[in-house]
Each structure stands twice: as structure tokens, then as C-alpha cells.
Amino acid sequence: MAEKEGPLTPSKPAPWNNPAVRSIAFQALAILAVGYFFYVIFQNTLTNMEKRGISTGFGFLTEPSGFGILMSLVDYSEASSYGRTFVVGLLNTLLISVLGIFFATLIGFTVGVARLSSNWLLAKIATVYIETLRNIPLLLQMFFWYFAVLAALPSPNKSIEWGGNFFLNNRGLYFPRPIFEDGSGFVGAAVVIAIAAIVLMAKWAHRRQETTGQQFHTVYVSIGILIGLPVLAYFAAGMPISLEYAALKGFNFQGGMRIIPELMALLWAISFYTAAFIAEIVRAGILAVSHGQTEAANALGLRPAPTLRLVVVPQALRVIIPPLTSQFLNLAKNSSLATAIGYPDLVAVFMGTTLNQTGQAVEIVAMTMAVYLAISLTISAFMNWYNKRKALVER
Amino acid sequence: MKKLTIALAACAVTAFTLSPLAANAATLDNVKKRGMLVCGVSTGLPGFSNPDSKNNWSGIDVDTCRAVAAAVLGDAQKVKFTPLTAKERFTALQSGEIDMLSRNTTWTHTRDTSLGINFAGVNYYDGQGFMVMKKLGVKSAKELNGASVCLQAGTTTELNLADYFREHGMKYSPITVDTSDQTIKGFEAGRCDILTSDQSQLYSLRTKLPDPNAAMVLPEIISKEPLGPVVRQGDDQWFNIVKWVLYAQINAEEMGVTSKNAEEMKSSKNPSIARLLGGDAGAKMGIGADWALQAIKQVGNYGEMFERNVGLNTPMKIARGVNALWNKGGIQYAPPVR
């Protein structure tokens, strides 16, 4: 690839001498080569599997599954297809990931701040929490919570109950299920309107404070609107929502809604565990904000809570977000341990049972990996976007 | 568990991708070269395949492997046991991780036709049953509407259960876990009302309860579960060996050849016995003439294997029932060695 040294003429170089064209060409070639490599592997795999009498292809997705699943967010029965089991597993995985991220963040921030507290006891408790939970393998914690929860809870006929509406036993937590009849739409619309109103009001209050310095009780008014509007709509529409209560029939409670112990144990284990790591990230983030900032805020007369909320945390967030993203990614992937305690996530129902009943390992493992990849990329993309918004803007 | 599954799947992919010829490679040669038979078993199921505290494995499935090792390598101890959950077992076999699978595995059409595997006979005729705590007061499976059921992932059990409840218009909620240890723990902790599995395995799991007498097995049998050893498809020689070692043990029981008398019986006047214990049957499969003799001498005939592991004098206390020989009221029947 030696370049010819010629006189400096303004004439355009030949395309193969143009660095831009060349770089694109080489990249395209590289992509083609990699693509071809995977294509060959894929074809070779299929041929070999066929030779060995192993079924291939995605036809199985439309076949009936024939097995039951403990918990499903969409309609599912034994007569549903394997494609449906995929959806059921996927939703269960998303559910635990979202709930886990929410609680882990909440607990993590609380513990992280507590560890820096000037209250000796609080700080020590936070330290013990962090050092214990992040040093015990997650799988053990899951077993611990699962069997601790099960052992602590009574059998269905001795359920702990609250006012005949809520029941807790070793089959889960039961509570009334709302039944939506005609006219429920009004209530739904009222909720949407309430939220919109709150957003507008918050904007207005913010602007007013910036211009006049007057504060507004946004929180109280928001709560009022959020509860008041839907309740008004509910009565105006003739009470279209009723409740179905759970009741003991035979072995178990029937009707109502239920949170299974597998979900509780998994959620606890995964949130507490990840929270320990998040707490350390939060602590590091807060410590990274120079103490001068706090002193300056104090000098301006800000009390400790607003100082934390308005001065320290926004600056700390810039340090916190990138490692926090990794923790969220870990959490989503760790949720696949669910299968160990029988929570029916994607790995359990799809890569477990479905794979075993159909034997189509390559297709199923590929689909499952694609799902985790997609979840992780989505979390990353969202956090990157958020990070950009929070990053230092130079004015 | 998940890691292992993924590792196995990865192995499977690599094996399928890179070794177009492995399918036809002679398992026998590999076993001989290694001087060791690698056998896939359960993670722990007393009577079938169960390790003791010194990691010595025992059980009827374990003996099925040992008999093959005795026939092929002349030594029943030359077996390496690989514990597998129900979910992992077929991938482990397909990818060549193990030479044979002997893990209370039910012979079904789907498995036989679409997994690239072959079932080499039946070493235990089983059927799916239910276990409940006595204090529940249930006497029949028909009374189980609305029950929570503990069971193991990746088994025929999952499918039969769904069929049975649907057929009888009953509802259930399945708690599906990976190992039998977890199922029994869930049952013990009261997470489920019923534990379901192959009936023999219920008796086996019951021995793991702190108080085995608190639980009982219901009379209903809801499926056919012929359990037996499995090999990879495409290696007929190995398929024949595994199949005929089991048949040799069954034939031996029928002819009254036992581990004690096998050596003397070698010079028996009965031509069938002579053919089994000497003859050219071994040569036709590419192994020694004393293949059956070693298997029977070191492991025993089918009846001995049964009684030692799951019979009436073991904690399992299972009667021969359908597993008796065909001429003794059961259905164990082996084609003749000739």
C-alpha cells in the first residue's frame, strides 16, 4: 500500500488512493468477512444437527406447549403455544427487572446517604448492611429469603388476614382484584388528566419561584389532585369499579390477586443485594462533591436536607450514573437466577422447560440471549441519555 | 445451574459446528482409549443414582452404567459419573459430554425422534404418581382441584400433570424447580400440597423427608414412564452394546445366572447360557467374549440389580410388580442372545 509521491497537484486522487473511500471499503470488507464467518457457522450447525436427527427451525413456536406456568401477566394455559410461553417468560423477566431496579435504587440511595450520616448508629447500621449483603453470593441470599419466607408463613387455612381483604400465607399475598365495568374509562381518563395537571402545575410553580421567589406547596396539591379527581370521576360515573375478594376454597385461596412467594423472595434478594452496591456508588458520588459546596450552601442559609437535594446530589449524580448503569445491567441479568427458586422467568420457562420439551437448544438459547442483549442495550441507552442530560453543561 | 446450562448449550453449539464427523465417531473407541466410561446420572435420587458422602455412586441407573463398563472395559469401577438435572441431560448427551445417559429418563416419541438420541431399552417401568402429606386427608388424586404442585423442570412430569388436570377439569398451580432436592424442600416447607414425579421417585424422595411416614403416595398412576439408558443417535455399534448389556442382565435372571454362579455357569450344558457367557456375541459388537460374564459377575443380573437398589429390603421397599420377568407376571422381557 505504498503511496506514490507525486507533485502536489490539485487533481482529485484516484478512489483507491482516497483515504476516506479506502477506509470505508476496508470496513465494509471486514463486516462482510465477519458476516460470512457467522453465516458459515450457522449453516454448518444446521446441517450437522440435521445429520444427527435433531430438529431445527422456529416452527416449534406455534406448537402447543402442554405445560402449566405458575404466574403469567397475560392469558396463558396449557393449550397456548411455545411462542406464548416465550412472551410469558419475557414479561416475568421484565417485571422482576423493573421492580428490582426501582427498589434497589430506592434502598441503595437511602443506605448510601445513611452511611455518610453524622448519626453514629445509622452510619454503622448502613456499613454493616453493605458489608454483609454484598459479600454473600446472591444465589444463597435467594435461597435464604425463599425458605425463610416460606418457613415464616402459615399454611392457607391459618392465613394472616387484614380485614378480610388481605391474606398472607405460604402460597402468597392475596388482595382484592379490581373489576372494571362500563364507565371505568372515565376514571382512567381522570387519572391521566390529573397527571397532566400536576405536570403543568409543577412547571408553573417552578417558574413562579424563579421569578418571584415564592414557594408553592406542589406536593400536597399534587396528592390532592391525584386522589380527588379520579374519586370524583368514580362517583360521577356511577361507581363502575368493584372488587373481587380472595376466599379460601379447598386447598388454596381462589379469586382476587396474588403475589407469589417466589416473586417476593426474588425481589427481596435481588433488591437488597444490588442496593448494597448502589449504596457504595452513591457514597462515592457524594464524597466526590467537594466539601466547599456544602459549606457554601450552609453559608447561604440552606438547611441540610435542601443542601443534599439541591446542591450535593445533582452534582454527585454525574459521578453516580455511569456505575449505576452497570448495576442495573447486573440486576437484569442476575434476575435469570430466578429459576433456582421456581420463579417462572424467561430462563426458567423458555430456556428451561421449552428447550427441554422441544430439544431445540440452538434456536432457544439464541432467542434468550437476544432478549437479554436487548434488555441490557435498552437500559444502557436510557441511562446514557439520562447521563447526557445530567452532565455538566458548559455555558 | 444456569451457568452449566449455558455452558452445555455452548458446548452443543461448538460440537455441532466444528465436528461434522463426531456424530459417527465410535464412542466405543473413545471409551477404550480413555479407559473410563462417562455416564450421565441424576443429581441425587436414592435407589436410582445417588452419591454417598465419599462420592461413591449407587442405584439401579448407576449399576446400568457399571454393567456397560464391566462389559466394555472389564471393570465395573471404571465409570465417571456426571450429575445432571432433568434440563441439562439431553444437551450433555448430544454434545458428547457423556457417553451414555442413565438418569431415570422416560422413553417418549418426541425425545426419540427429534433430539438425535436413541433409547437402549428399559431398566425400570414406571408411572407418574402423587405424594401428599397425610394430614391433608386426601385419598385420591381426583380431590386435588386447586392444589399447588411441586415438580421438576424439563420432565415428562410437567406435561402429564397438565394433561391430567385438564382432563379432569381441575385447576392447579405448578411450582417448577430444577432439582429434586428443591422439590422436596418446597414440599417440606408447605409451599405445595402435592409433589408429583415418577412413582418410584416419590418413594425415593420420601426417604429424604425428616419424617417419611408423614407423607403418603396416592394410588393413582397417571402415565406410562418407561425409564432406560440413552445414547447418541448415529453410533449403532455403541447403541447395540448398551442395549445388549441390559438384555444380557435380564436374560441372565431368566436363566438363573447370578453374580455368584456366573463363573461356574460358563461351562453350563445349556447352550443359551454358554452362548451368553462365552460365544461370539461380544465379537460381533467389537468387545470381548466375556462381556456378559463380566457384567453379570461384577454387577449382577437384572433381578439382583433391582433388589439391591430399590427392592423390598431397601428403604425404597418397592415390589417387583410390572418389573418382574415376563414369565413371573411382569413385563421385563429380553430378546435372546443367539
Ligand SMILES: N[C@@H](CCC(=O)N[C@@H](CS)C(=O)NCC(=O)O)C(=O)O
Ligand atoms: N422420568 C421423567 C422424570 C425424570 C426426573 O427428572 N425426575 C426427578 C424426580 S423429582 C429426578 O429424578 N430428579 C433427580 C435430580 O434432580 O437429579 C422424565 O424423564 O422426564
